[in-house]
Amino acid sequence: MTEKDEMGMTPVTMTREQARAEHTARTGHDQFSETIYGLVCASCHNYILIDHTNCPPSCREHETCRQAYSA
Secondary structure, X not given: OOHHHHOOXXXXXXXXXXXXXXXXXXXXXXXXXXXXOEEEEOOOOOEEEEOHHHOOOOOOXXXXXXXXXXX
């Protein structure tokens, strides 16, 4: 069990579609730019999702990579 799990902060992998829907529900912003790195909100000009799945399968630096490539 990791320190995050012990603190009740289980990491969750979110899809781009889920990130869009959650951000739109929270802020009302509904226009996004897709990049190879994730999603950028056109109104906030912030990344709302950083997509680490573009990393090589050997990457273990990011939690999302560890989850995606652990199998």
